[in-house]
Amino acid sequence: MRSEPLLAIEPPAPVRNIGELYAIALTLTERAAQRYGKLAAASDEAFAPVRRVFEALSQREEERAEAIEKACIAAIGRAPAQADLRWMPMELVLAEELSDIENSLLSAAYGAWALAVRHRERAFIFWTYIAARADIGIVRTAAESMAREALRDGNLLRRERRLAWRAERRDALAGDAPGATELSSAALLESLLLKDIFRWSQDAPAPQRRHLLSLIGDGSQMSEANDALPRAEAFDEIKRRALRRAEQLSSIYLDEADKAVDPSRLELAQQLAAHSIARLADLRTIASTPE
Template sequence: MRSEPLLATEPPAPVRNIGELFAIAITQTRRAAQHYRKLAVAGDKAFEPVRCVFEVLSEREQERAQAIEESCIAAIGRAPTPADLRWMPMDLVPAEELSDLENSLLSTAYGAWALAVRHRERAFIFWTYVAALAETGSVRTAAEGMAREALRDGNLLRRERRLAWRAERREAVAGDTPAANELSSAALLESLLLRDIYRWSQEAPAPQRRHLLSLIGDGSQGPMPGANDALPHAEALDEIKRRALRHAEQLSSIYLDEADRAVDQSRLELAQQLAARSIARLADLRTIASQAE
């Protein structure tokens, strides 16, 4: 999953002229701006740090689109139009990545900047392909300029990503709380998650209850400690669901990272098994949570 190439497909045909090149560029840029703008208004209060990043990214892409239009007018005397396109330009900001970030309970500013870096890395690779396939010198020169611009922009975004990572690391070190400590112990997280799944099941309709209980075994071990604590109002149950989803996502991330760091085959296989089980469990929990809404 993590070894997939940045650019899934190459341009399907050479770009024939400058008008087509600018039409491709402005289509991709406007699409990126729309994607970023959608996330700039998404989420709740907890999503605020991520939303702020996407506000900046949306503005950057809008400014880029304006610059592309002006460059096209200077080059051929008019703005690019969809009629210049012979094939639909590939999306450099895949919807799957955006959806993962929007729906994740672990989304951070670092993750948002990292997504933007991947976007510009894809743009660099895309324009190098266009330059390599170009049949005229003018198209090749313009595509090389687009590639250089993507490379420069990527470097600026990496700096923002690095600053976000340092800020989040400082917060993690300073935040010596049970929530921070949970991340260092998969065993503790598993225990907390199973307890919350059990408590969630006690308030769920029968079909969902059976599904939830199947995620923690046959129930023969009896009620879990703290599982029967009272739930005085709906907000308490909502918090249990949210916490269970967060813990399930954290565990998936821990096991995937462990697989990446594995130094021997047995450790790799164990981490992969745990990751596969955890990812399937997370998918089930998300499905049950959406059915309850």
């Protein structure tokens, strides 16, 4: 399911001197610090566990930027400058990835650490490209050092990711979440989501109603169950709950695909994840459509 390359495009040209190398490194680091810092400043109380992760990540990048400036001054007698750049470095910390975390109803520390690991893996690949294409020894050596730093960082972040996963797993086993990493728990969530989507469709405008019902069939199988559903709930609460359950199901299937060893179980989890992600995208589109 997650077979896309970490680095979408290769660096467009070799780095010609050490000043250019440090300018690239500083640009990437300042960009990461800014984007992590934006999430670190999020004020939503429900985002607090994730915000603390981004506070730590932002601080790490700020410290890295200071170290890059000092290394550049030691090497060429001045700090890196934008004028040293011949091409703008590609994005290693993607805004859309961070937006997914920020907008998710299920954001947790594990997901934030996992994304940070991915960013450092991307940095490692980037710097290995730079080192491999360098014509000058000092540039190659410095790029190799930055690749090793990214690798070390990735290992440290993986440790934080494991600790977060264990903590969240303990909460799940204690009853805070209904077996969120097991396919067997998904059947109940699917049933609950089906009811939520049907209830959503009943109060939605006609175009949205048709779209919603297309996600669950024509809704005829819900006619009897609908009589037993509570009527006092607010329309917005039904929508939020449906989105939350759809997102949780996508996470369950993706996690199961990541863990699967048996090929048939992997194929099933991937199929379920693909369907669930498409459904979640449809629900988000419907939810954002003006009524």
